[in-house]
Amino acid sequence: MSTELTDLRLYRPPIRRTWWLHRRSYLMFVLREVSCVFVAWAVVFLLLMINAVHAGEDAYQRFLAFSGNPWVLVLNIVALAFVLLHAITWFNLAPKAIVLTARGRRLAPRAVAAAHFGAWLVATVVVGWIVLGGR
Amino acid sequence: MPETITMQVTRYRPDTDRSPTIQEYAVPLRKEWAVLDGLNYIKDRLDGTLSFRWSCRMGICGSCGMTVNGNPALTCGTFLHDFAPGPVRVEPLTNFPVIRDLVVSIDDFLRKLPTVRPWLIREDETVEDVEFLQTPGELDNYKQFSMCINCMLCYAACPVYAAEPDFLGPAAIALAQRYNLDSRDQGAHQRLDLLATPQGVWACTYVGECSAACPKGVDPAGAIQRYKLTAATRTLRSFLLPKGAR
Numbered sequence: 001m002s003t004e005l006t007d008l009r010l011y012r013p014p015i016r017r018t019w020w021l022h023r024r025s026y027l028m029f030v031l032r033e034v035s036c037v038f039v040a041w042a043v044v045f046l047l048l049m050i051n052a053v054h055a056g057e058d059a060y061q062r063f064l065a066f067s068g069n070p071w072v073l074v075l076n077i078v079a080l081a082f083v084l085l086h087a088i089t090w091f092n093l094a095p096k097a098i099v100l101t102a103r104g105r106r107l108a109p110r111a112v113a114a115a116h117f118g119a120w121l122v123a124t125v126v127v128g129w130i131v132l133g134g135r
Numbered sequence: 136m137p138e139t140i141t142m143q144v145t146r147y148r149p150d151t152d153r154s155p156t157i158q159e160y161a162v163p164l165r166k167e168w169a170v171l172d173g174l175n176y177i178k179d180r181l182d183g184t185l186s187f188r189w190s191c192r193m194g195i196c197g198s199c200g201m202t203v204n205g206n207p208a209l210t211c212g213t214f215l216h217d218f219a220p221g222p223v224r225v226e227p228l229t230n231f232p233v234i235r236d237l238v239v240s241i242d243d244f245l246r247k248l249p250t251v252r253p254w255l256i257r258e259d260e261t262v263e264d265v266e267f268l269q270t271p272g273e274l275d276n277y278k279q280f281s282m283c284i285n286c287m288l289c290y291a292a293c294p295v296y297a298a299e300p301d302f303l304g305p306a307a308i309a310l311a312q313r314y315n316l317d318s319r320d321q322g323a324h325q326r327l328d329l330l331a332t333p334q335g336v337w338a339c340t341y342v343g344e345c346s347a348a349c350p351k352g353v354d355p356a357g358a359i360q361r362y363k364l365t366a367a368t369r370t371l372r373s374f375l376l377p378k379g380a381r
Binding site for chain 2: 009010011012013015019020022023025026029033093096097098099101104105106
């Protein structure tokens with residue numbers, strides 16, 4: 001009986017709508033969650049480009065003109081920032097999830113992160129070589 | 136150093152108040168005094184009606200967690216002089232219903248904790264007849280997670296728990312991992328059904344504040360991310376491998 005009375009009188013603090021502005025880590029968390037929208041846009045943009053390349057010279061020229069629109073340019077710059085935030089925080093998370101042991105000792109978390117960033121660098125160089133110079 | 140410091144303490148008297156108010160008290164500012172000493176001074180000398188939980192005064196019992204100047208902290212390990220000249224704001228832990236003043240209800244956690252089976256589960260022999268040897272390496276696998284004192288600071292720091300009260304939460308999952316990673320335990324598959332759910336590890340979006348708030352160096356965020364990989368691997372294996380090889 002007494003428990004029921006106490007339950008009735010508990011004070012439950014409301015959650016403020018701006019809770020995520022009060023701490024840097026909360027803000028970064030919300031920005032990272034928002035970044036998924038821009039990651040999706042980056043994928044859509046890439047698919048549009050591939051479609052244009054597939055459709056021939058005229059379609060590709062139209063795609064280039066579309067890409068040159070100031071609003072598309074601004075959107076892509078913002079998207080790039082968010083995609084970088086997404087990728088960097090994702091790779092920094094990797095050592096938390098992946099715990100490797102070698103010869104009875106735990107591999108340093110930095111090594112796991114470094115392997116991810118290294119693989120990213122290699123992929124970037126390969127893609128850059130194909131796009132820019134590897135004809 | 137000034138002789139006193141102002142403590143702004145949240146008061147909530149359920150029999151008379153509809154919502155909490157702030158009351159100010161001037162307490163002596165001494166180098167060796169923690170926030171908890173200030174609260175005890177108020178209770179003993181200034182206002183005997185102030186309610187708060189405490190016990191050991193040395194960061195072992197996990198009773199005196201409160202919000203100090205906006206951050207979840209053990210008041211026995213948070214010193215007044217770090218906030219000089221003040222004021223120091225002392226509020227109840229966030230994300231929990233307040234019973235009175237600085238006392239919160241942790242019934243929700245106490246309901247969830249046993250559901251993750253935080254004890255050694257053996258399937259093949261009775262425990263009392265056997266001595267289980269463990270190497271230092273095997274001890275290191277889970278020791279960090281065994282340091283949890285259930286102080287609830289991680290729940291207070293977690294915005295996911297605030298938004299989704301069904302979330303098992305950082306400490307309960309870290310304690311499940313404490314047993315999953317113990318070489319003597321054989322109950323990992325029993326915990327999987329609860330941990331690998333939308334209310335379990337998948338609710339966590341890795342804010343990381345639980346690990347930052349922990350006064351005992353436990354890394355609940357790490358435990359959860361690690362278990363996500365375990366759960367994903369197990370699910371993948373159950374799709375790809377025949378039953379005997381999982």
